[in-house]
Amino acid sequence: MVCSAIRSVAHVRVYLVRKASSVSRSHQPQSLGSRPVASEFASGGAPGSVVELLGKSYPQDDYSNLSRKVLSRVGRNLHNQQHHPLWLIKERVKEHFYKQYVGRFGTPLFSVYDNLSPVVTTWQNFDSLLIPADHPSRKKGDNYYLNRTHMLRAHTSAHQWDLLHAGLDAFLVVGDVYRRDQIDSQHYPIFHQLEAVRLFSKHELFARIKDGESLQLFEQSSRSAHKQETHTMEAMKLIEFDLKQTLTRLVTHLFGNAGAQDRIGWAFGLGLERLAMILYDIPDIRLFWSEDERFLKQFHLSDVNQKVKFQPLSKYPAVINDISFWLPSENYTENDFYDLVRTIGGDLVEKVDLIDKFEHPKTRRTSHCYRITYRHMERTLSQREVRHVHQAVQEAAVKLLAVEGRF
Numbered sequence: 001m002v003c004s005a006i007r008s009v010a011h012v013r014v015y016l017v018r019k020a021s022s023v024s025r026s027h028q029p030q031s032l033g034s035r036p037v038a039s040e041f042a043s044g045g046a047p048g049s050v051v052e053l054l055g056k057s058y059p060q061d062d063y064s065n066l067s068r069k070v071l072s073r074v075g076r077n078l079h080n081q082q083h084h085p086l087w088l089i090k091e092r093v094k095e096h097f098y099k100q101y102v103g104r105f106g107t108p109l110f111s112v113y114d115n116l117s118p119v120v121t122t123w124q125n126f127d128s129l130l131i132p133a134d135h136p137s138r139k140k141g142d143n144y145y146l147n148r149t150h151m152l153r154a155h156t157s158a159h160q161w162d163l164l165h166a167g168l169d170a171f172l173v174v175g176d177v178y179r180r181d182q183i184d185s186q187h188y189p190i191f192h193q194l195e196a197v198r199l200f201s202k203h204e205l206f207a208r209i210k211d212g213e214s215l216q217l218f219e220q221s222s223r224s225a226h227k228q229e230t231h232t233m234e235a236m237k238l239i240e241f242d243l244k245q246t247l248t249r250l251v252t253h254l255f256g257n258a259g260a261q262d263r264i265g266w267a268f269g270l271g272l273e274r275l276a277m278i279l280y281d282i283p284d285i286r287l288f289w290s291e292d293e294r295f296l297k298q299f300h301l302s303d304v305n306q307k308v309k310f311q312p313l314s315k316y317p318a319v320i321n322d323i324s325f326w327l328p329s330e331n332y333t334e335n336d337f338y339d340l341v342r343t344i345g346g347d348l349v350e351k352v353d354l355i356d357k358f359e360h361p362k363t364r365r366t367s368h369c370y371r372i373t374y375r376h377m378e379r380t381l382s383q384r385e386v387r388h389v390h391q392a393v394q395e396a397a398v399k400l401l402a403v404e405g406r407f
Contacts, residue, residue: 051146054117058146066144067343070178073190074118078288079174083300085276086192086288090174091304093194096253097172114174120158121150128161141333144178152178156195156269169199180335183352185284189342192272254279281309286347292378316376318350319386323394324369325403336401341372344392350375367406
């Protein structure tokens with residue numbers, strides 16, 4: 001049961017951590033309403049234009065791709081709102097780490113950082129983690145950029161370098177992260193991660209091992225399927241065992257029995273929404289952003305460990321509309337279309353499915369057909385009001401994505 005629960009939490013990342021002296025900080029660059037559809041999107045490259053966010057101004061350039069819909073979510077900090085289901089998960093994990101891992105003086109071994117700014121530099125998000133400049137994870141189509149040097153973090157790992165270099169060797173980071181993605185009940189452009197990092201000195205790792213003083217953390221060898229080239233097999237096996245124990249204890253607590261030059265360690269990250277959806281039977285990720293008291297009051301618990309199962313609100317009927325268009329010859333990504341639909345339709349959009357692809361045998365042009373499912377979580381939608389939203393999606397796709405409509 002424990003192993004299956006770990007696998008069910010989709011965004012689990014596990015890797016060894018070593019502070020690399022070769023990573024130098026000196027390399028760091030520093031509802032639609034009446035508005036036109038285009039105004040919902042950040043305009044890239046307009047001379048003198050800026051994005052105001054969390055009290056700071058960021059000049060825009062050709063990398064700017066933030067929509068007002070996403071910007072409106074920045075600063076909501078659902079994980080810090082008392083009695084919110086994401087807050088409950090965070091508090092349960094904190095409580096577990098505080099009780100299970102205690103320092104020499106009886107104080108918690110792990111410190112917690114849950115209010116770090118989601119605006120980071122591209123250096124923090126990528127370079128500090130040794131992600132190559134040409135790595136596909138940097139694509140505009142997958143991330144939200146304020147400009148070429150600043151972005152909304154794609155993972156809480158963006159803070160690892162700063163915290164490790166501040167001298168910390170055991171900490172949790174919790175926060176909202178941002179990724180452009182598909183649209184369905186499991187995916188949302190903003191979700192919340194909890195990351196844990198732990199480093200060990202040679203003495204800490206080998207103290208309980210017979211003849212441990214003769215063992216080493218690092219070596220210069222070749223990379224294999226079992227370890228990286230810089231770690232000894234003995235160190236890797238002990239870190240692997242410690243990480244497995246840590247995850248097993250945490251998942252058992254939640255579900256029941258169901259880098260330094262002279263240190264080595266582990267890190268993992270968990271998606272809070274995925275944990276909450278499993279623990280509380282929450283069927284749709286959009287619900288976490290609901291301000292409906294019928295949803296929120298179900299999680300006003302006297303004890304964060306109290307068992308609770310979400311009682312569904314009435315399942316209102318869906319309204320389904322299709323949209324098809326010819327793709328432009330270049331610069332089209334599906335995530336651009338998904339982001340556009342989210343920006344215009346907001347949380348009325350339950351999911352978007354690509355149901356057909358067609359390539360014209362003579363012109364070689366490609367056509368996509370998407371099925372958009374609209375469903376309000378608190379009332380019944382009429383086809384008339386959905387038609388207005390759907391028409392706005394069609395117009396915006398033509399104007400902003402340079403597609404040719406087939407509607």
